[in-house]
Amino acid sequence: MKMQSFKLRETGLNRFFGPLEARIMEVLWSAEAEMTIKDVQLKLDEDKVMNFNTVMTVMNRLVDKGILSKNAESRSSKYKPVVTRDAFMETQSKELTYDLIEQFGPLAVTHMVDALDKVDPELLDQLEQHIKLLKKDR
Missing domain, CATH: 1.10.1220 (Arc Repressor Mutant)
Structure with missing residues (x-):
């Protein structure tokens, strides 16, 4: 998967992702298993309060970009990175x-x-x- 943009003046994952996307990817890459939106939100909330709908929107955009996979399970979906x-x-x-x-x-x-x-x-x-x-x- 080739990312469509590269931000020369940024560092780390922020060169490829927006700030929230990068934080979400770090959370998911450090997880040992698939995570729900709520799981990710709670991890992000350790830093500051994060709106559930905002996290959901960004995670679903990452699915659309081919960065995350989404596995529907009963009432909630679980997400994981497509690659390490x-x-x-x-x-x-x-x-x-x-x-x-x-x-x-x-x-x-x-x-x-x-x-x-x-x-x-x-x-x-x-x-x-x-x-x-x-x-x-x-």
């Missing part, structure tokens, strides 16, 4: 990388390599090893 947090971040980072390279070509690659060296020199070594493996498999 790690799988979501993996997919989004891959999509962003492809988009950057498609739009900016060699400039994007050059800037990524420069950023690796500035952020964590060990990542540059990992990249070098990965490139060697890719070349070997050709």
